[in-house]
Amino acid sequence: MFMKAAFRGSWTIFGSRTSLDKAQRLVTGKMTTLRPSRSITVAIEGNIGSGKTTFLDHFAKTKGIEVIQEPVDMWRNVRGHNTLALMYSDPKRWSFAFQSYVQLTMLDIHTRQQKALIRMMERSIYSAKYCFVENMHESGNMTDAEYVVLTEWFNWILANQKVQIDLIVYLKTSPEVCHQRIKQRCREEEKAIPMDYLQALHNAHEDWLTHKKFPTPAPVLVLDGDHKLSDMYSVFEENRHKILLGQNL
Numbered sequence: 001m002f003m004k005a006a007f008r009g010s011w012t013i014f015g016s017r018t019s020l021d022k023a024q025r026l027v028t029g030k031m032t033t034l035r036p037s038r039s040i041t042v043a044i045e046g047n048i049g050s051g052k053t054t055f056l057d058h059f060a061k062t063k064g065i066e067v068i069q070e071p072v073d074m075w076r077n078v079r080g081h082n083t084l085a086l087m088y089s090d091p092k093r094w095s096f097a098f099q100s101y102v103q104l105t106m107l108d109i110h111t112r113q114q115k116a117l118i119r120m121m122e123r124s125i126y127s128a129k130y131c132f133v134e135n136m137h138e139s140g141n142m143t144d145a146e147y148v149v150l151t152e153w154f155n156w157i158l159a160n161q162k163v164q165i166d167l168i169v170y171l172k173t174s175p176e177v178c179h180q181r182i183k184q185r186c187r188e189e190e191k192a193i194p195m196d197y198l199q200a201l202h203n204a205h206e207d208w209l210t211h212k213k214f215p216t217p218a219p220v221l222v223l224d225g226d227h228k229l230s231d232m233y234s235v236f237e238e239n240r241h242k243i244l245l246g247q248n249l
């Protein structure tokens, strides 16, 4: 019972919360490093403000993990043009240009030489297409012609480039909680993000990752992102073994 409990996830030893790795060492006398048998890529997906960066910052402290954040700064400065601000200020006019550049920058990340056994990347070329582009098209901010051009590019990329993902971690955070957090963080371009946009993006993530409206390129591990920060770290630790082994154990 004790052994089983010890390996279930993060637990308290002598009053202090510890991680699974430390727990295993204490119980078995040796450090069992969680390592996949081959290099893997984990994509962290979720709504705006769902806690993806917080997740990545947590796992960035673990040796053998390469973390790649979303290239937001590239989107904010394309040879002097802030395409993120343009998209938020006039989505009808700028969605196509912005999504084209998002697709290019995400492809660049997917095709980069991997620097560690485990790569954790914030979002992916898949959520850009299946969540954001779909939302732009459905909401009338992207014409049919723009949508099909982006889709042709996306299909060519999947057929001709290696954009492998081994696990999707879906931080499922309610739109209301995301809205609160975005207000807290107050990123300049996001100040006017309305609740119904977050609701639409939540629905887009649910359509893709829960209802499988579009293909999922890897198994999906769903984590409840609504917890307060301290509890989120326990959720991350309780799922460490599933995440680092790149599979839904």
Ligand SMILES: Nc1ncnc2c1ncn2[C@@H]1O[C@H](COP(=O)(O)OP(=O)(O)OP(=O)(O)O)[C@@H](O)[C@H]1O
Pocket: 046, 047, 048, 049, 050, 051, 052, 053, 054, 055, 070, 181, 182, 184, 185, 225, 226, 227, 228, 229, 230, 232
């Ligand atoms: N569990 C939590 N409880 C309270 N605040 C949180 C929690 N997780 C993240 N935050 C805060 O909410 C804000 C958004 O979090 P974070 O940047 O991790 O989200 P994100 O998904 O990376 O956002 P984006 O998609 O915009 O990059 C940050 O200010 C962060 O400190």
Ligand SMILES: Nc1nc(=O)c2ncn([C@H]3C[C@H](O)[C@@H](CO)O3)c2[nH]1
Pocket: 048, 070, 072, 084, 087, 099, 102, 123, 127, 128, 129, 132, 133, 190
């Ligand atoms: N339209 C659109 N398409 C994308 O593919 C995309 N990916 C991220 N974002 C926005 C959300 C945050 O404001 C900010 C950081 O995630 O950038 C996107 N917006």
